[in-house]
Amino acid sequence: MTTNKQPKPYLLNIINSLEAINSYKPNSEDQLSNDHKSYDAILMRLQDVGENLIQLRDLFPTFWDENAIDAWNKAIGLRNIISHGYVQIKLSIIWELISKDLPEFEESVRKLVE
Numbered sequence: 001m002t003t004n005k006q007p008k009p010y011l012l013n014i015i016n017s018l019e020a021i022n023s024y025k026p027n028s029e030d031q032l033s034n035d036h037k038s039y040d041a042i043l044m045r046l047q048d049v050g051e052n053l054i055q056l057r058d059l060f061p062t063f064w065d066e067n068a069i070d071a072w073n074k075a076i077g078l079r080n081i082i083s084h085g086y087v088q089i090k091l092s093i094i095w096e097l098i099s100k101d102l103p104e105f106e107e108s109v110r111k112l113v114e
Contacts (some may be wrong), residue, residue: 007060010052011065011113017045018106020088029095042098043082043089050079065110071105 024038024045032039057064078097082089088103 002010007056007063008113010056010059011109012110013052014049015106015113017048018102018109021045021102027097029092029099032093032095039091039094042094044077046094046097047079047082050082056077069108071108075105097114 021042025039026032026035026038032042053076057068057072057076
């Protein structure tokens with residue numbers, strides 16, 4: 001198995017997923033509840049974000065220790081919930097995340113690739 005030797009490709013994958021989420025995001029929670037394709041696409045991209053964060057944590061522990069914020073660990077937890085269906089995912093939580101929390105999260109990643 002070949003792995004990237006630098007964190008940057010994983011960070012860029014995260015940014016690409018966040019940009020996709022922003023492009024899929026409807027204007028309201030109600031619209032999201034009625035747009036099953038966008039909801040599914042957003043959940044898939046959130047899984048991808050979490051998976052790339054897992055790779056960063058596991059492959060680059062020093063980088064992780066120096067740069068990770070609490071939201072990164074929460075994103076990994078959300079990835080596990082989405083992937084394994086531990087509990088019913090609440091649309092209201094996903095809406096809150098993508099409408100309010102994503103900009104700060106994205107900034108925490110972007111500053112590491114600039």
